[in-house]
Amino acid sequence: MSDRLFIFDTTLRDGEQVPGCQLNTVEKIQVAKQLEALGVDVIEAGFPISSPGDFNSVREISKAVTWPTICALTRAVEKDIDVAVDSLKYAKRKRIHTGIGTSDLHIKYKFNSNREEIIERAVAAVKYARRFVDDVEFYAEDAGRTDNEYLARVVEAVIKAGATVVNIPDTTGYCLPYEYGEKIKYLCDHVDGVENAILSTHCHNDLGMATANTLSGVLNGARQVEVTINGIGERAGNTSLEEIAMILKCHKGIGIDTNINTTKICPTSRMVSSLMNMPVQPNKAIVGRNAFAHSSGIHQDGVLKNVETYEIMNPKDVGLDDNAIVLTARSGRAALKYRMGVLGINISDEAKIDKIYQEFLKLADQKKEVTDDDILVLAGADRADTRAVSLDYLQVTTGKGFKSVASIGLDISGQKFEEAATGNGPVDAAVKALKKVIQKKMILKEYTVQAITKGSDDLGKVHVQVEYDGNLYYGFGANTDIVTASVEAYIDCINKFRIK
Numbered sequence: 001m002s003d004r005l006f007i008f009d010t011t012l013r014d015g016e017q018v019p020g021c022q023l024n025t026v027e028k029i030q031v032a033k034q035l036e037a038l039g040v041d042v043i044e045a046g047f048p049i050s051s052p053g054d055f056n057s058v059r060e061i062s063k064a065v066t067w068p069t070i071c072a073l074t075r076a077v078e079k080d081i082d083v084a085v086d087s088l089k090y091a092k093r094k095r096i097h098t099g100i101g102t103s104d105l106h107i108k109y110k111f112n113s114n115r116e117e118i119i120e121r122a123v124a125a126v127k128y129a130r131r132f133v134d135d136v137e138f139y140a141e142d143a144g145r146t147d148n149e150y151l152a153r154v155v156e157a158v159i160k161a162g163a164t165v166v167n168i169p170d171t172t173g174y175c176l177p178y179e180y181g182e183k184i185k186y187l188c189d190h191v192d193g194v195e196n197a198i199l200s201t202h203c204h205n206d207l208g209m210a211t212a213n214t215l216s217g218v219l220n221g222a223r224q225v226e227v228t229i230n231g232i233g234e235r236a237g238n239t240s241l242e243e244i245a246m247i248l249k250c251h252k253g254i255g256i257d258t259n260i261n262t263t264k265i266c267p268t269s270r271m272v273s274s275l276m277n278m279p280v281q282p283n284k285a286i287v288g289r290n291a292f293a294h295s296s297g298i299h300q301d302g303v304l305k306n307v308e309t310y311e312i313m314n315p316k317d318v319g320l321d322d323n324a325i326v327l328t329a330r331s332g333r334a335a336l337k338y339r340m341g342v343l344g345i346n347i348s349d350e351a352k353i354d355k356i357y358q359e360f361l362k363l364a365d366q367k368k369e370v371t372d373d374d375i376l377v378l379a380g381a382d383r384a385d386t387r388a389v390s391l392d393y394l395q396v397t398t399g400k401g402f403k404s405v406a407s408i409g410l411d412i413s414g415q416k417f418e419e420a421a422t423g424n425g426p427v428d429a430a431v432k433a434l435k436k437v438i439q440k441k442m443i444l445k446e447y448t449v450q451a452i453t454k455g456s457d458d459l460g461k462v463h464v465q466v467e468y469d470g471n472l473y474y475g476f477g478a479n480t481d482i483v484t485a486s487v488e489a490y491i492d493c494i495n496k497f498r499i500k
């Protein structure tokens, strides 16, 4: 019989820490429900003491989700634990994830403390959390760089104190796969009472080894993995859920199963990418748009003769649907609603669906086929309804041999403004015209353009980073016209400015 591996998803906590990826509570609930449908065992829903928004999200996700355990992160601090307990009030199954840094670097520089005192604080936090919940996970931050002997003492102490799961994070993504595996094995072999808790992996991808390290941890005894959709997370990200799930599915010989319904992987990946405005690299394993695209003649020939010549997985197993209905200008509202449902967007408000459908028809007039990515963008644009600044119109004249000229119309809280400007290219002219209306000292720090799929009629996505009043803001825009998308991304930032 296969062993069971628990999947702990931290897309909404570690994943959401990525600058520019912040979601509002409604969006987080949408992701949490999709994670539930995907079959994850634990959803880390946030770090409740960090902000009222995080607290509220943990609380609302607790109400919205039934099967997975809802987990809240804390430091090894009583106040953090109190707030986490409160945020988990409505969870059907709840877990507190508390912890402290255990590497000598963390002990000395973060805590100005010593090894014995850190064990005392760890034990006290676990005991305190156990007063409120039965399921307490302890994380030994920077365990990857903590020496194994001391780490074993910490793990033994927290299990005795009542920890049900012990997380061994490679916080900085430093470990080599064999080292990380040996660490887990060392703990399995040297910790008294280790059978009373589950050991968990939590690997970061700074050196591109997160998945290899996680797998090595599992092969050496870990029975929970902490992962994110598309591998998003701090810096280079976390281990990606889809990679671990498909490795175990493809390599049945390992003898370890998860509860993941792999056919939900691609829809979940698209939803997270779209809501977080975080593009997936085209060659990303499992969910990148080229992951199943055979381009060389030799490969295409082989696949046509026998698909197994170059495919180790069936695209349908990860939810890539060859027979997806192609939506065009002739598609009805019902077809759009159905497709949104498949993509995990379940909107019950009929007026909202009407609005998205009208936008869909406009886009379908500009493009031959409306793709899933387009639909996610259209549904996402609907979330921007309440913003103060919106684009009424934009007209740009551009071409070789003369300066571009842009005129712009903005609606700012119901008032209309118009301006015109020239620039070194259409985007420059349009942004200059926008700045004439807004009149704030904004500096464009980063500008990225991404075409989604194929074809010159495709939607272009623009990501910008703008500095205003000492703060950085991230904005996103999508349009078949790249200049309009650029202006919309800029406006997205402006709508986020904190005005003092």
Ligand code: KIV
Binding pocket: 014, 139, 140, 141, 142, 167, 169, 170, 171, 172, 202, 204
């Ligand atoms: O990477 C890390 O160490 C973490 C902990 C807070 C679990 O994210």
Ligand code: ZN
Binding pocket: 014, 169, 171, 202, 204, 234
């Ligand atoms: Zn982490």
